[in-house]
Amino acid sequence: MQQPLAAQAPALPTGLLRVIIVVTAITAAVMELIDVTIVNVALNEIAGALGATIEDVAWVVTSYAIANVIIIPMTGFLAEYFGRKKYYLASIVLFTAASYFCASSTSLWQLVLWRFIQGIGGGALLSTSQGIIFDAFPPAKRGVASGIFGMGIILGPTLGPFLGGVIVENYHWSYIFYVNVPVGIVATILTFLYIAKKPGEGTRKSQIKIDYLGITLLAVGVGSLQYVLEKGQSDDWFESKTIVTFTIAAVVGMVGFIWRQLTTDHPVVNLRVLSKGTLGVTTIFSFVAGLGLFTSVFVYPVLVQRINGFTPTMTGLSLLWPTLVGIPLFPLIGRRLSTGASPLPFIIIGMCTFVVFGFYSGTLNGQANQWDFFWAQMMRVFGVTMLQLPLINQAVAGLPPQDFPSAIALNNMIRQLGGAFGIALANTFVTRSYAQHRGDLVSNLDPSNPLLTERLNMMGGASQRAYKLLDLTVDKQAYLLAYLDTFRLVGIFFLLILPLVYFLRTKKKSAAEIALAAKAMSEAH
The missing domain is CATH 4.10.860 (DNA Excision Repair, Uvrb; Chain A)
Structure with missing residues (x-):
C-alpha cells in the first residue's frame, strides 16, 4: 500500500539546488567557527580600546564558550520542538544581530553580553548545518557529505585568526564582528528560500515537555x-x-x-548514557582535549604579540600555515573510521602529540620567530586532528543506536566546557605564575652585580628612566615564563590522563553499527 504523500520522504535535491544548500549550510557553519577564533588575535586591541586588562577581556572568549556549553546539548531538542528550519533560521538571525551589537559595544561588559547571545545563536549552526548537508545527499554519497563538512570544520578555525589579524591591523577591531552581518543576511535569505523542512518537523510540539x-x-x-x-x-x-x-x-x-x-x-541532557559503554571515560578525554585546544589557541596570540612582537597579521599567518598543512589528515582519518578502524590508536597518538606540544612550546623564548613556532603549531594541529573525530566515534562505542545522539551531544558539551574551563584556568595560572616569576627575578637584581650595572648604563645610567626600562624588562620576562608554564601545564594534563586509555578498549563494531554511528555523527555532530 502506498504511503500518504505527507509521510513520503521528500525528493533529494540535485544539481544547482544541492550546491546552494551545501554552500548555505557550510557558510553558516564556517561563520560560527570563524567567530570562535577570530577574536583571539584581537584581544590586545580590544583591551586597549575598552580600557580592560587581558585577564578581563578573556570574558569575550569565555562568554561565547559558556553559551555554547548551555545550548549545544539542547540543539536536537530545540530543532524537534520548533522545527529544524525555523530553529536554524532563528539561530542565524540571532547570531547576525548579536554580531552587529558586538561591533557596536562601547564597554567590555556590553561586549561580553552580546558575545554570550551570539554564542546562543551560534551553538545551533554547527550541528544543524551538518544534518542539513547530510540530508542533501543519498545514502551512498553521505561519506562525501561528511568529508565536505569536515573540511569546513577545519577551514573556519583556520581562517579566523588570519582574517582577524588582517582586519585588526588595517581597520578597527569592531569589523571582526561587522563582517558577519552581510554573510549572515545572505545565509538567512538562502535558508528561507532553499532549505526545505523535514517531513513532520515541528508537528510534535505539543507532545514535547521542556x-x-x-x-x-x-x-x-x-x-x-x-x-x-x-x-x-x-x-x-x-x-x-x-x-x-x-x-x-x-x-x-x-x-x-x-x-x-x-x-x-x-x-534536557541525558546523563544516564554516561554509565553505558566507554562514554564516561571518553568525556574525560573530551574535556581535556577542549581544555588543550582552547587554552593553547588563547595563550599563543597573547604571547607572541605581547612578548615576541608579532603583529596581528603575523599571528594569524603563523596559525594559518600549520593548519593548512594538517587539513588533508581530516578526511583520511574520517575514511579510516568509516571503515571500522578503532579510534583508540588515533586518540593515543593525539594525546602523546599534545604532551610533546606542551613541553616543546615551553622551551621557546622571547626571540623566537614564526618558524620557531611553526613546528609547535604543527604539533597542535596534528593532535587536534587525531582527537576530534576519533573521540566522537569513541563516545558512541558500545552504546545502543538510540543513545548515539544523546552521547554525541553530551560529549560535545563536555568538550566546550573543557575549553571554557581551560581559558579561566590559563588566566588564573598566568597571574599566579607571573607573580612568582617576577618575585624571583627581582630578588636576583643585586645592585653590586656588575652585569646589572652594565645593563643600567646601557639604558642611560642609574636614572628613573633606566629603572623604569629595567622594570618593564623584568615584567616582560616574567610574563614570558608564565605563558611558557601554561603550555607545560597543558602537556601535564594530557600526560596525567593518558593511562586512562586502558578503559577505552571496546569490541570491534559491526558494519550496521558503523553505518548508524556515521549517521548519528552527521546529524548530531
Missing part, C-alpha cells in the same frame, strides 16, 4: 563556576563574599542539574 528547571540549573551552575574560576584569583578567592556566593551557586546549580537530569522523564 525541562525549564534543568536549563536554569545548567546556566546557573556553569555561569557561576566560570565566574569563580575567572575572578577568584583577582578577588583573593574565598576572602571575597562575592566569590563565596558564586561558589555556593555553582555547587547548587551543578549538583541540582545532575540530580534533575537523573530523575526527570524529560531531561
